[in-house]
Amino acid sequence: MRGFVNGLIRLRRGPWETVATVLIAAGVVMLMQPFALAAYTWSFAVTLTGTVMFIVVSHFPE
Amino acid sequence: MTDDIISRERAAAPGALRRRIGGLSDRALAWIFIVPTILLLLAINIFPLIWTIRLSLTNYRANRTNAELEWVGLRNYERILTDPDIWNSMQATAHFLVWTLVFQVLIGFSLAYLINKKFKGNDLWTTIIVLPMMLSPAVVGNFWTFLYQPQIGLFNYVVAFVSGVDPSSFSMIGDVRLAPWSIVIVDTWMWTPFVMLICLAGLRSIPDYIYEAAEVDRASRWRQFWTITIPMVLPFLMLAVLFRGIENFKMFDLVVQLTGGGPGSITELTSINLKREAFEKWRTGYSSAYAIILFVTVFGLASIYVKALNKVKER
Numbered sequence: 001m002r003g004f005v006n007g008l009i010r011l012r013r014g015p016w017e018t019v020a021t022v023l024i025a026a027g028v029v030m031l032m033q034p035f036a037l038a039a040y041t042w043s044f045a046v047t048l049t050g051t052v053m054f055i056v057v058s059h060f061p062e
Numbered sequence: 063m064t065d066d067i068i069s070r071e072r073a074a075a076p077g078a079l080r081r082r083i084g085g086l087s088d089r090a091l092a093w094i095f096i097v098p099t100i101l102l103l104l105a106i107n108i109f110p111l112i113w114t115i116r117l118s119l120t121n122y123r124a125n126r127t128n129a130e131l132e133w134v135g136l137r138n139y140e141r142i143l144t145d146p147d148i149w150n151s152m153q154a155t156a157h158f159l160v161w162t163l164v165f166q167v168l169i170g171f172s173l174a175y176l177i178n179k180k181f182k183g184n185d186l187w188t189t190i191i192v193l194p195m196m197l198s199p200a201v202v203g204n205f206w207t208f209l210y211q212p213q214i215g216l217f218n219y220v221v222a223f224v225s226g227v228d229p230s231s232f233s234m235i236g237d238v239r240l241a242p243w244s245i246v247i248v249d250t251w252m253w254t255p256f257v258m259l260i261c262l263a264g265l266r267s268i269p270d271y272i273y274e275a276a277e278v279d280r281a282s283r284w285r286q287f288w289t290i291t292i293p294m295v296l297p298f299l300m301l302a303v304l305f306r307g308i309e310n311f312k313m314f315d316l317v318v319q320l321t322g323g324g325p326g327s328i329t330e331l332t333s334i335n336l337k338r339e340a341f342e343k344w345r346t347g348y349s350s351a352y353a354i355i356l357f358v359t360v361f362g363l364a365s366i367y368v369k370a371l372n373k374v375k376e377r
Contacts, residue, residue: 017369024362031359032156040152041143044355051362 016057023050111357118351125344138351148352150327151335157242158249158317158331159310163303165250170257171299175291177258178265188262195255203319206248210234235321238328245317245329249310257302264298265291297374304367311360332356 007015027047030039086094118139121132142148177188194202209217212233222229234244268290276286314333317323323330323338330338336356340349 021366021369024366028359028363032152034153037144037146037149040149044139044143044358047362048358051358051365054362054365 011060013057013060013062016060017054020050020054020057023047023053026050114350114353117347118354120347122347122350123344124340124346134347138348139355141348142352142355147327148332148335151330151332154242154327154329155311155331158245158313158329159307161243161246162249162253162310163306165246166254166257166306167299167303169250170254170302171261171295173254173258174261174265177262191258192255194252197252199252199316200319202248202252203316206244206251206320207235210244212236236325238325241321241325241329245320248320249313249316252316253306253309257299257306260298260302260305261295264295267298268294297371300367300371300374304364304371307367308360308364311356311363 004015004018006012008019023046027043027045027050030043030046033039119133119135121134121138123129173191177184177191206217209215210233212218212230215229215234217234218229218232221227221232232240234240234247272290272294273286276290281289312333313331314337317329317331318334321329323334327335332352333356336349336352339345339352
């Protein structure tokens, strides 16, 4: 966990990609879940944030 | 090596061209070859994408090109993301996507595992299994509507024969509970061979000596399956899931032909819904925003998938 946080602080690719991946997955689940309309409403913002973050952080050093 | 090629090209070219090539650096030559492709990509991929983003922020209607274009900001996105009908269509797509992937991976891998064993008529069975994939989705959709007919459909008779229920007592396409499953069955029937072929390629790429080494170490069949077969087929399997996932996310033709999105809108997948908004209601700006939402979702999923695939390959 400490390594993960250190990676985030030092702008390393691995941990940031993990954060972006979690955001994209959460966004897709929110888009397609049948339980809460509010989650559906915010799904695109979450997916877009994750996707843009993924593109940016994939240029970070390993 | 590169110098060799360039000098050979130079020698073969006519006089004027030879002088021109002679004056170009390797980098310049590389650009000359790449630029047409980049221009083509910009023209047919990037420009339409940017144009769609622009349209998604307006109230543009393709059937009223003379009407004044109004800038509506993010209102189209707001309306889509609060619309319960589109939410339902997202759920219909999720149901279709999840179940087709589950069935296609399970059945496709099992078939590949069986076909990979040496037996008589192996090639004939492979050809027979692959046949549905080669048919047109429109044709498949059409003949499955006949198979699903409650009175004359073969599917109902098979179900009746197995379960004992009256064949005309249920309609796969007409019943709101069964219709989502009817499209899952047809897509699974049609595209499982594709997953099977990819898994078969994975299984055939595993060298025999790995299994022989495992035999020497007295590893059981079960252990060989989980520690050799599955890890080595996994990148292939993930590739199959990526292809099928993206294809099924934008599934259109098969479902339109089979159910037309009905009964009601229970099988109206996002692509069908999008087509209705764009080309029946002519809400071009609104449907552009809808298309951008779907694009970002598929792009995000593909990014995760490529990352996972690279990780599996590194192992």
